[in-house]
Structures are given as structure tokens and as C-alpha cells.
Amino acid sequence: MAMNRSRRSRENLYRMYMEFFERAERKRRWSVFEDIPWELHDPSRNDEERALNVETFCAVELYLPDFVSKGVNLVRECFGQTWFQVNWGYEESKHGLALRLYLENTGQRTTAQLFDLEESIAAKTWELPFHTARRMTCYGAIQESSTLLAYKRLIADSKRHEDELLAAILTLIARDEAAHGEFYRQVLAVELEEDRQAALDDLAYVGLxxxxxxxxxxxxxxxxxxxxxxxxxxxxxxxxxxxxxPLLKKLDVSREEMQQAYRRVREREREARREQDAEPGDRAANA
Ligand SMILES: [Fe+2]
Ligand SMILES: [Fe+2]
Known part of the structure; x- marks a missing residue:
């Protein structure tokens, strides 16, 4: 079967994955059993609004079955990307678990409430927002950076309110999110090298x-x-x-280049709409 990716780009992605994985294994691994300072819990710091925020993040992390199953199928022909997705899934699984344990161990949610949450999550499925590997790479680069930023804001918020336990958990998670964003950015750099205009168009499309x-x-x-x-x-x-x-700067993409990509994508969307609008009339004329 013909591969969508060139051998050279698959070799690049393999090397990038191995670097990512080695760093993760040697420097970034953490354990929900060993590394969370549960002794820092101070019940006077419990706060319902903050607990709801943790629950919201926890719930998003718990959509893991959809993220993993749908994500991995898109990249299955490329070892580096597939192994990344699986490793990514392991790391994300710890995020959901650590937040769940925080809510339960601090007494801010009962076990029954957490199972209810699990049921409400299982009742919905997350659908892939984009349907090609390259668009999902653009999505991953933006989504992971947004998640990192959100976690950083929550860390600052927990510190302001002296919830040191939560700040410690979120700091472990944020380091993983930073590494995920970095990996997607590197994959995107490979895509730009392969076919700059098509990759820029996908980035613009995903941005819109x-x-x-x-x-x-x-x-x-x-x-x-x-x-x-x-x-x-x-x-x-x-x-x-x-x-x-920062994303465009790291990828060495200028504002003008990005503006041109936005224009191309918008023009194509207008074109598609014109064709759609024209269709019923055509059918009537042919009838
Ligand atoms: Fe996460
Ligand atoms: Fe992540």
C-alpha cells in the first residue's frame, strides 16, 4: 500500500519521538502514588468554585477513550506519531486520575459523585474536529498550548488561594502539557518542510x-x-x-505568510459555498 508520508518524514518523526520519549522516561515521569504531596492538603482551602474547575478539567481529561481511539487511527502508518499518541494517552490518563484523586481525597467530591461524572462523560462522545493527520497536528499544537495556559492560570489561582496541594498536582500536569505542545509543534515543522503551502493552509483552516x-x-x-x-x-x-x-514565531512563519494562507482558505470556502448554492438550480434545470 502506498504511504501518505515520505520515508524521510517518517524517519524524522521516528527520531523526534525517540527524543521525546527518552526525555519523558528519564526526566519527566511522575507517579500519582509517589509524587503528589497529599500531606499538603489543608481543608480550610477547599472551595466549591475551584473544585468545579478541577472537575471540569478532570472531565475533559476523562474523554480519553475518544481522544486515543480516534487520534491513533489517523496516524497508524507512521511509527513516530502512533507511538507518540499512545504515550500521550498514558500521560493524559494520569492527568484525569490525579485530578479525580484530588477531588476525592480532599473530600470535595464523593466517590458516588465521581462515578456519576464518569457516566455523564460516557454518555457523550467526542468527535474528531478535523479529519486528516496534518490538521489534527495543527489542532494538537494549538490545543495543548491552550491547555497549558489554562493550567498555568489555575496554578497561579491555587497559589493565590494557598491551595498548595492543587498547585503541586497542576504543576506536574502542566509539564506534560508543555511537552505535548512542543512535540506537535515539531511535527508541524516537519509538515511545513514537506509541503509548506499545504501545511500553512491547514494551520489557517484549523485556526479559523x-x-x-x-x-x-x-x-x-x-x-x-x-x-x-x-x-x-x-x-x-x-x-x-x-x-x-509564539507558535508562528517558533515555526518561523511570518504574519504575511499566515495572512495569505487565511485568504486562500477563505477563498476556497467561498468557492465551496458558491458551488453548493448553485447545485439545486442546476438540478432543477436538468430535471
Ligand atoms: Fe492533560
Ligand atoms: Fe496534553
Whole structure:
């Protein structure tokens, strides 16, 4: 079967994965059993709004079955990307678990409430927002950086309110998120090297259609967003500004180049709409 990727890019991705994995194994691994300082828990620091924010992040992390199964199938022909997805899934599984344990061990949620949460998550499925590996790489680069930024805001918030235990857990998670964002950025750099214009168009397309997963997963979204905003952990436009400029700088993509890509994508979308609008008339004329 013909491969979509050249041998050279698969070799690049293999090397990148091995570097990522070695660093993860040697320097970044942490354990929910050994490395969380549960002794720092101070019940006077429990706060319902902050607990709701942790629950929201925990819930997003618990959509893991969909993220992993749908994500891995898109990249199965490339060893580096597939092994990354699986390792990524392991790391994300710890994030959901650590946050779940935090809620339970601090007495802010009962075991029964957490199983209810699990059921509400199982009732919905997360759908792939984009359907090619390259677009999902663009999505991953933006999504992981947005998640990192949100966790950083929550870390600052927990420190402000002297919830040292939560700050410690979030700091472990944030280091993983930073590594995930970096890996996706590196893959995107390989894509730009392979076919610069097509990769830029995908980045522009994903930029125009990007939504954080949190926006599509909850029935009680408004209350959750209110709590996140009250703690400075969600702000669509502010996040966008903070994420795009560094991303483009690291990828060495100029503003003009990006503007041109946006124009091409918008033009193609207009074209597709014109064709769609023309269709019923054509059919009528042919009838
Ligand atoms: Fe995560
Ligand atoms: Fe992540």
C-alpha cells in the first residue's frame, strides 16, 4: 500500500519521538502514588468554585477513550506519531486520575459523585474536529498550548488561594502539557518542510475553525465557564492572542505568510459555498 508520508518524514518523526520519549522516561515521569504531596492538603482551602474547575478539567481529561481511539487511527502508518499518541494517552490518563484523586481525597467530591461524572462523560462522545493527520497536528499544537495556559492560570489561582496541594498536582500536569505542545509543534515543522503551502493552509483552516473541547462536552457549560472565567482560566480571545504569536514565531512563519494562507482558505470556502448554492438550480434545470 502506498504511504501518505515520505520515508524521510517518517524517519524524522521516528527520531523526534525517540527524543521525546527518552526525555519523558528519564526526566519527566511522575507517579500519582509517589509524587503528589497529599500531606499538603489543608481543608480550610477547599472551595466549591475551584473544585468545579478541577472537575471540569478532570472531565475533559476523562474523554480519553475518544481522544486515543480516534487520534491513533489517523496516524497508524507512521511509527513516530502512533507511538507518540499512545504515550500521550498514558500521560493524559494520569492527568484525569490525579485530578479525580484530588477531588476525592480532599473530600470535595464523593466517590458516588465521581462515578456519576464518569457516566455523564460516557454518555457523550467526542468527535474528531478535523479529519486528516496534518490538521489534527495543527489542532494538537494549538490545543495543548491552550491547555497549558489554562493550567498555568489555575496554578497561579491555587497559589493565590494557598491551595498548595492543587498547585503541586497542576504543576506536574502542566509539564506534560508543555511537552505535548512542543512535540506537535515539531511535527508541524516537519509538515511545513514537506509541503509548506499545504501545511500553512491547514494551520489557517484549523485556526479559523478551532474550538476548545470543553465547549462541546457539557450540558451545564454556562456554569462551568462562569467558574473558569472567575478564576482567570478561560478566555477565548485572550488565549488566542497569547498562543498564536509564539507558535508562528517558533515555526518561523511570518504574519504575511499566515495572512495569505487565511485568504486562500477563505477563498476556497467561498468557492465551496458558491458551488453548493448553485447545485439545486442546476438540478432543477436538468430535471
Ligand atoms: Fe492533560
Ligand atoms: Fe496534553
Amino acid at each position: 475553525n478551532f474550538r476548545m473541547p470543553v465547549l462541546d462536552l457539557f450540558d451545564d457549560l454556562d456554569a462551568r465557564l462562569r467558574a473558569l472565567r472567575a478564576h482567570d482560566a478561560f478566555d477565548t480571545w485572550g488565549f488566542r492572542v497569547k498562543i498564536w504569536a
